Amino acid sequence: MDAARAVCCNPAMAASTPTPAASRPAEGDGDAPAFSPLYQQIKALITRSLQSGEWRPGEAIPSEIELAARFKVSQGTVRKAIDALADENLVVRRQGKGTFVATHAEEKIQYRFLRLTPDTGEPGGMERRFIDCRRMRAPLDIARALELKAGDTAVQVRRLLHFLERPVVLDDIWLPGHLFKGLTAERLSEYKGPMYGLFETEFGVRMIRAEEQLRAVAADAAASELLQLEVGAPLLSVERLSRTYGDKPVELRRGLYNTQAHYYRNELS
Amino acid sequence: MDAARAVCCNPAMAASTPTPAASRPAEGDGDAPAFSPLYQQIKALITRSLQSGEWRPGEAIPSEIELAARFKVSQGTVRKAIDALADENLVVRRQGKGTFVATHAEEKIQYRFLRLTPDTGEPGGMERRFIDCRRMRAPLDIARALELKAGDTAVQVRRLLHFLERPVVLDDIWLPGHLFKGLTAERLSEYKGPMYGLFETEFGVRMIRAEEQLRAVAADAAASELLQLEVGAPLLSVERLSRTYGDKPVELRRGLYNTQAHYYRNELS
DNA sequence: GAGTGGTCTAGACCACTGA
DNA sequence: CAGTGGTCTAGACCACTCG
Numbered sequence: 164m165d166a167a168r169a170v171c172c173n174p175a176m177a178a179s180t181p182t183p184a185a186s187r188p189a190e191g192d193g194d195a196p197a198f199s200p201l202y203q204q205i206k207a208l209i210t211r212s213l214q215s216g217e218w219r220p221g222e223a224i225p226s227e228i229e230l231a232a233r234f235k236v237s238q239g240t241v242r243k244a245i246d247a248l249a250d251e252n253l254v255v256r257r258q259g260k261g262t263f264v265a266t267h268a269e270e271k272i273q274y275r276f277l278r279l280t281p282d283t284g285e286p287g288g289m290e291r292r293f294i295d296c297r298r299m300r301a302p303l304d305i306a307r308a309l310e311l312k313a314g315d316t317a318v319q320v321r322r323l324l325h326f327l328e329r330p331v332v333l334d335d336i337w338l339p340g341h342l343f344k345g346l347t348a349e350r351l352s353e354y355k356g357p358m359y360g361l362f363e364t365e366f367g368v369r370m371i372r373a374e375e376q377l378r379a380v381a382a383d384a385a386a387s388e389l390l391q392l393e394v395g396a397p398l399l400s401v402e403r404l405s406r407t408y409g410d411k412p413v414e415l416r417r418g419l420y421n422t423q424a425h426y427y428r429n430e431l432s
Numbered sequence: 433m434d435a436a437r438a439v440c441c442n443p444a445m446a447a448s449t450p451t452p453a454a455s456r457p458a459e460g461d462g463d464a465p466a467f468s469p470l471y472q473q474i475k476a477l478i479t480r481s482l483q484s485g486e487w488r489p490g491e492a493i494p495s496e497i498e499l500a501a502r503f504k505v506s507q508g509t510v511r512k513a514i515d516a517l518a519d520e521n522l523v524v525r526r527q528g529k530g531t532f533v534a535t536h537a538e539e540k541i542q543y544r545f546l547r548l549t550p551d552t553g554e555p556g557g558m559e560r561r562f563i564d565c566r567r568m569r570a571p572l573d574i575a576r577a578l579e580l581k582a583g584d585t586a587v588q589v590r591r592l593l594h595f596l597e598r599p600v601v602l603d604d605i606w607l608p609g610h611l612f613k614g615l616t617a618e619r620l621s622e623y624k625g626p627m628y629g630l631f632e633t634e635f636g637v638r639m640i641r642a643e644e645q646l647r648a649v650a651a652d653a654a655a656s657e658l659l660q661l662e663v664g665a666p667l668l669s670v671e672r673l674s675r676t677y678g679d680k681p682v683e684l685r686r687g688l689y690n691t692q693a694h695y696y697r698n699e700l701s
Numbered sequence: 702g703a704g705t706g707g708t709c710t711a712g713a714c715c716a717c718t719g720a
Numbered sequence: 721c722a723g724t725g726g727t728c729t730a731g732a733c734c735a736c737t738c739g
Contacts, residue, residue, distance in 0.1 A: 198735080200708060226724060237710045242725085252701050258725045259717030276700045372701040378691035379648035379666035397648035397666040403700075422647035429698055431545045431672075432521050432641040467716080469727060495705060506729045511706085527706045528736030 205234055206244035213253060213264060214408040220266035220363050224254065227262075253371065267370065268360030276359070276373055276403070279425045281326060289331070291358075294321040294389075296348040298340055305337045308404060308415045316340030320351065323389060330390045331425060335417040342368055342413060368413055373405040377427065382419070390421050399427060474503055475513035482522060482533060483677040489535035489632050493523065496531075522640065536639065537629030545628070545642055545672070548694045550595060558600070560627075563590040563658075565617040567609055574606045577673060577684045585609030589620065592658060599659045600694060604686040611637055611682060637682055642674040646696065655688050668696060 209230070218224045227245065231238040245262055248254040255263045267275060273287055280286045301309065301317035311317065317340050324332035338346070343366055354361040362368045378400045387394045398419045405414040420427065478499070487493045496514065500507040514531055517523040524532045536544060542556055549555045570578065570586035580586065586609050593601035607615070612635055623630040631637045647669045656663045667688045674683040689696065 202708075223724095228724090239711085240709060243708085245725095256725065257718085259719080259723080261718095261724060278698075278700075372699065375698045375700060377646060377668065377696040377698065379668040379689075380691075381666050395664065397650050399646065399648040399668075420648075422649075427646040429547075429644045429646065430641065431547075431644060471727075492705095497705090508730085509728060512727085514706095525706065526737090528704085528738080530705060 201236060202240045202243040202247070205230075205236060205241060206247050208234065209244060209248060210253070210408065216367065218264050220264045220369065221269055223261035223263050251372070266360070267357050267363055270357075273357050275357075276370070276405075278427050278429065279332065279420055280428050281425050283424075289324040289326055291351075292323045292325060293348050293351050294323065296320045296346065296351060301337070301340075305415055309337065309339050309412050311339055318343050318346055320346075320348075322351075326425070329424075331421050333386055333389050333419045337415040337417075339413060342366060369407055370405045370414065371407055373403050373414075375404075376402045378402075380419070386419050390419065392421065396421075398422075401427070470505060471509045471512040471516070474499075474505060474510060475516050477503065478513060478517060479522070479677065485636065487533050489533045489638065490538055492530035492532050520641070535629070536626050536632055539626075542626050544626075545639070545674075547696050547698065548601065548689055549697050550694050552693075558593040558595055560621075561592045561594060562617050562620050563592065565589045565615065565620060570606070570609075574684055578606065578608050578681050580608055587612050587615055589615075589617075591620075595694070598693075600690050602655055602658050602688045606684040606686075608682060611635060638676055639674045639683065640676055642672050642683075644673075645671045649688070651688070659688065659690050661690065665690075667691075670696070 209224070212218065212224075224230075225233070227238050227241045230241045230245075234241065245254060245256070249256050249262075252265055255265050257263060274289070277286075277289075297319050298316055299319065301311050301315055303313070305311075305317055306313060306315060309317070318338040320334075320336040320338070322334050322336070323330045324334070343362075346366070350365070351358070351361070354365075359370050362370065380398055380400045382390065382392050382394055382396045382398050384394055386392075386398065387396060390398070392398075399422045401416075401418040401420060403414070403416040403418070404412050405416070407413045478493070481487065481493075493499075494502070496507050496510045499510045499514075503510065514523060514525070518525050518531075521534055524534050526532065543558070546555075546558075566588050567585055568588065570580050570584055572582070574580075574586055575582060575584060578586070587607040589603075589605040589607070591603050591605070592599045593603070612631075615635070619634070620627070620630070623634075628639050631639065649667055649669045651659065651661050651663055651665045651667050653663055655661075655667065656665060659667070661667075668691050670685075670687040670689060672683070672685040672687065673681050674685070676682045
């Protein structure tokens with residue numbers, strides 16, 4: 164009855180003790196020690212359930228005690244696994260209530276990934292205006308970034324963010340076509356709340372983490388018109404690659420930020 | 433013998449049990465619950481020892497077992513305190529060896545805080561060239577940022593970073609004069625290794641964390657000459673406020689980055 | 702082999718939430 | 721009040737480093 168524990172389906176796992184003699188497999192190349200602590204295996208299992216949609220964004224996951232029973236490990240081990248997930252913002256702990264699947268849809272702080280802050284006043288409060296939303300064969304650079312095959316279709320969304328009636332951000336957003344069937348400008352406009360909330364609830368695509376590359380560039384004709392600036396004005400170029408579970412890239416976003424009255428904030432440690 | 437535990441000097445602390453009846457002080461305003469877990473108190477004590485220089489950067493701090501004995505708590509509690517310090521990069525754990533005070537002086541990855549990456553190739557490998565180093569009364573905005581009194585002296589350092597013989601970064605660095613007595617261009621030039629390493633070993637000032645504000649700006653005459661660009665060329669402006677223990681600001685740095693062949697990298701989660 | 706940090710367990714108790 | 725996450729403990733054992 165204890166020969167199974169919880170990791171019964173994990174290829175790199177142990178039988179009933181956490182680290183049996185067999186846990187040091189094939190030392191052939193003097194590489195890949197391949198020892199995985201129990202709590203990381205549990206973390207992987209929980210992540211798999213998150214990915215499979217066993218619990219939906221915003222919902223509570225089972226309590227630590229339940230999970231401990233399910234996986235046949237101690238509560239402390241489950242706790243450590245959940246702590247790691249909470250550190251990665253995949254999950255939110257709320258004392259006395261439970262542990263909840265993170266969501267972009269209901270956050271008080273909208274725009275979890277938007278680091279632009281007005282010089283005076285609070286972040287947020289940006290108004291969205293969509294310019295267009297088109298399906299097409301993915302250009303080469305886009306396809307490469309999104310790991311699409313040549314010829315696959317992509318969705319391009321362009322939009323502006325306004326702050327106090329002035330355009331501040333011009334975004335050019337690329338998405339894999341096969342994940343976003345039926346995405347139209349109308350649905351984008353109708354949806355209240357952050358765009359990543361719509362992606363989550365309507366298309367089941369959850370943005371987990373992202374990398375950004377920032378540069379200073381000069382406004383070209385198109386950008387200068389849309390952002391109401393002179394050609395050549397300096398703009399902050401922000402290229403973001405967003406990823407979902409398994410580090411799979413699912414969005415490439417090219418933003419141009421007017422930083423005359425805003426700044427991009429970052430913390431180092 | 434157990435009435436003292438370790439937190440004997442902490443005003444917001446308990447006697448011998450972690451959370452005695454008295455731990456809910458003065459609920460007057462319906463504010464400030466002021467409950468501090470033991471491990472956070474231990475963390476604060478360790479931080480105080482770090483700040484006081486009881487252990488120097490690069491050195492090992494006492495083992496978990498020793499600290500547990502000193503503070504009269506369990507090893508698990510010490511462990512949680514150290515985990516928190518490691519998360520904040522104040523300390524580095526090395527299995528089998530010990531826990532070490534973090535340092536800017538010996539890191540393999542130099543420039544822990546520099547997020548600029550060349551488009552092709554590895555980060556780092558920048559050559560420093562100092563332009564000048566002067567002491568003066570702190571300008572008003574600098575004094576405010578560094579929390580100096582009007583009239584206090586400040587040190588201004590200007591320098592360039594070159595990559596493959598081309599100037600890429602122009603830094604304008606402001607430091608509180610009273611912390612950096614005797615800082616000269618010579619000492620800056622002679623020192624091998626990152627500038628924060630010199631600050632650490634020569635002046636006992638340790639940069640713990642920092643906030644940056646990024647903008648796109650147009651190069652003025654001075655910057656364009658030093659960075660060998662046309663006037664008006666777009667530059668990434670990076671204003672960094674660095675802090676030491678207790679969140680005390682100790683450096684204001686204004687950088688201008690040429691992002692034609694480099695980008696500023698950031699990770700979101 | 703001795704000493705370090707890393708994992709895992711089991712159990713007690715506390716703080717918070719909501720019915 | 722019961723149920724949740726949060727803290728603390730004590731002890732066992734493992735993985736890593738170095739002399």
